Amino acid sequence: MSDDPLPPSSPTPAPGRPTVRTAAVIPAAGRGVRLGPGAPKALRALGGTPMLVHAVRAMADSRAVSLVVVVAPPDGAGEVKSLLDAHALPERTDVLVVPGGDSRQESVKRGLDALPEGYDIVLVHDAARPLVPVDTVDAVVEAVRDGAAAVVPALPLADTVKQVEPAAAPGEPEPVVATPDRSRLRAVQTPQGFERATLVRAHETVTDDVTDDAGMVERLGLTVVTVPGHEEAFKVTRPLDLVLAEAVLARRRLNDGF
Ligand code: CTP
Ligand code: MG
Numbered sequence: 001m002s003d004d005p006l007p008p009s010s011p012t013p014a015p016g017r018p019t020v021r022t023a024a025v026i027p028a029a030g031r032g033v034r035l036g037p038g039a040p041k042a043l044r045a046l047g048g049t050p051m052l053v054h055a056v057r058a059m060a061d062s063r064a065v066s067l068v069v070v071v072a073p074p075d076g077a078g079e080v081k082s083l084l085d086a087h088a089l090p091e092r093t094d095v096l097v098v099p100g101g102d103s104r105q106e107s108v109k110r111g112l113d114a115l116p117e118g119y120d121i122v123l124v125h126d127a128a129r130p131l132v133p134v135d136t137v138d139a140v141v142e143a144v145r146d147g148a149a150a151v152v153p154a155l156p157l158a159d160t161v162k163q164v165e166p167a168a169a170p171g172e173p174e175p176v177v178a179t180p181d182r183s184r185l186r187a188v189q190t191p192q193g194f195e196r197a198t199l200v201r202a203h204e205t206v207t208d209d210v211t212d213d214a215g216m217v218e219r220l221g222l223t224v225v226t227v228p229g230h231e232e233a234f235k236v237t238r239p240l241d242l243v244l245a246e247a248v249l250a251r252r253r254l255n256d257g258f
Contacts, residue, residue: 025111028127029100054130153229154186
């Protein structure tokens with residue numbers, strides 16, 4: 001035990017620095033097509049608990065986060081509300097549920113539109129990354145508090161990456177066009193953290209299709225910075241990822257002495 005009065009998961013505001021309130025928006029409105037048929041991905045169970053509940057807890061575990069906005073499947077906001085009511089969350093965390101849209105981008109926008117005044121830092125976190133450790137969440141918040149307009153957790157790549165000329169039909173050979181220098185590439189995760197005003201402006205002005213929110217901020221010409229990501233922040237995308245997620249949970253239970 002240390003003498004630190006706050007648990008390690010609390011980014012401690014520097015003396016004289018005003019406390020800035022942080023909200024997390026969790027897009028959870030996707031179907032999970034690549035996971036195969038079944039319930040919407042965010043509602044599928046991991047260790048007996050819906051993936052979304054893990055993701056909400058992962059955000060709420062950070063003492064910096066005082067509001068979580070869940071963006072539910074368009075016709076599932078009621079179901080998601082009752083689900084979250086049925087699972088314990090820390091007292092200090094408020095939860096809002098809003099219906100999502102057809103694209104991730106649209107869903108995040110709806111979450112942002114629902115954000116009350118008074119939250120100046122926003123995290124955007126995929127429900128499909130249910131196991132992100134709290135230290136990663138705190139590192140992102142800390143970097144925004146330190147002045148970055150946009151922050152992404154990032155990891156080096158294990159695989160070499162090729163750029164190809166996409167084939168006309170799936171399964172056909174594709175000519176390789178280039179091999180980018182792997183040492184300069186990073187795989188990025190969530191939560192991504194933003195000054196609220198910057199993220200709102202990005203969503204108002206950038207209309208191109210993007211796969212992450214930081215990409216929209218890049219289009220504004222602003223600098224996005226990375227902090228170290230974590231292997232447990234992987235995205236549950238395909239069936240094998242569920243196997244890995246169950247294994248991570250089993251290892252945690254073992255380590256927690258259950
Ligand atoms: N998402 C969303 N609204 C959409 C599409 C995606 O809120 N219209 C969310 C998903 O719920 C997920 C996150 O964005 O938490 C990342 O997307 P992804 O992993 O691609 O999930 P899905 O779109 O559900 O999966 P798939 O692409 O396989 O259908
Ligand atoms: Mg998707």
